Amino acid sequence: MTGGHPTRGFVGRPRTHNPGLPPGQYDARDDWPVLSAEVTPELAPDDWTFRVDGLVAEPRTWTWDEARALPGSSYEGDIHCVTTWSKFGVRFGGVSLDVFLDAARPDPAATHVVAYSHTGYTTNLPLADVTGGKAWVAFTYEDAPLPAEHGGPARLLVPHLYFWKSAKWLAGLRLLDHDEPGFWEQNGYHARGNPWEEQRYAGD
Ligand SMILES: Nc1nc2c(c(=O)[nH]1)N[C@H]1C(S)=C(S)[C@@H](COP(=O)(O)O)O[C@H]1N2
Numbered sequence: 001m002t003g004g005h006p007t008r009g010f011v012g013r014p015r016t017h018n019p020g021l022p023p024g025q026y027d028a029r030d031d032w033p034v035l036s037a038e039v040t041p042e043l044a045p046d047d048w049t050f051r052v053d054g055l056v057a058e059p060r061t062w063t064w065d066e067a068r069a070l071p072g073s074s075y076e077g078d079i080h081c082v083t084t085w086s087k088f089g090v091r092f093g094g095v096s097l098d099v100f101l102d103a104a105r106p107d108p109a110a111t112h113v114v115a116y117s118h119t120g121y122t123t124n125l126p127l128a129d130v131t132g133g134k135a136w137v138a139f140t141y142e143d144a145p146l147p148a149e150h151g152g153p154a155r156l157l158v159p160h161l162y163f164w165k166s167a168k169w170l171a172g173l174r175l176l177d178h179d180e181p182g183f184w185e186q187n188g189y190h191a192r193g194n195p196w197e198e199q200r201y202a203g204d
C-alpha cells in the first residue's frame, strides 16, 4: 500500500458509455463532417447581413461590422448531428441571439421563429429555444474565423438541439405566431429535434 493519490484514469473520452452522448449518437472525435444541402456560397463578411423581422416591434438589419461590435459571448460544449455524430467540447464565439432579439423587441404573440440562410435554407424553432442564452450567431470556431463550409462568415448555433437547426450562412430570423416547418422539417424531420429525446423524425 502507498499513500499516493488515486489515478485520474485515462485522458480523453471513451467512445462508448459516455454520459454526454445522447441515445443513438457516437463520438466523432476530431472529425467535423460537412453537411450541406447547397453549394457553399461565396459570402464575404461585407456581403453578410443579419435581419430580425416578422412579429417584432422594430425589424432590424445588422451588417457584419455592426454585429461584430455587439457584446460577444461563447459556447463551449457539445454538438449533435441527426446523422448520429456528436462532437464534444467544441468552442464557438459569437453574439447571443438575445442581444438581437432584445433590440428588435418581439411581439408577445410571437411563439416560433424561422431561421433563414443567405442560400435559402430554412429551419423552424420555438422562440423559447433561441432565447435565454441558448442560441448564438456564431462567427468563430476554436477562436478562428468560422470556415465557409461550416457556415462562415456566420451561422446559427443552437447546440441543445440537433445540428440541422443551426442554419449555416445565417441571414435572419422571422418571428411567427405559429410553427412553420423549414427545409428538413418539410422532408420528414422532427419539428423540435431534441437529441436527448431522440426527436429525429416527425412522430418520434
Ligand atoms: N444553410 C444550411 N445550413 C445547414 C445545413 C444546410 O444544408 N444548409 N445543414 C444542417 C445540418 S443537417 C447539419 S448536421 C449542420 C452541419 O453543419 P456542419 O456542416 O458545419 O457540420 O448544419 C445545418 N445547417
Ligand SMILES: [Mo]
Residues within 6 Å of the ligand: 035, 081, 082, 083, 163, 164
Ligand atoms: Mo444534420
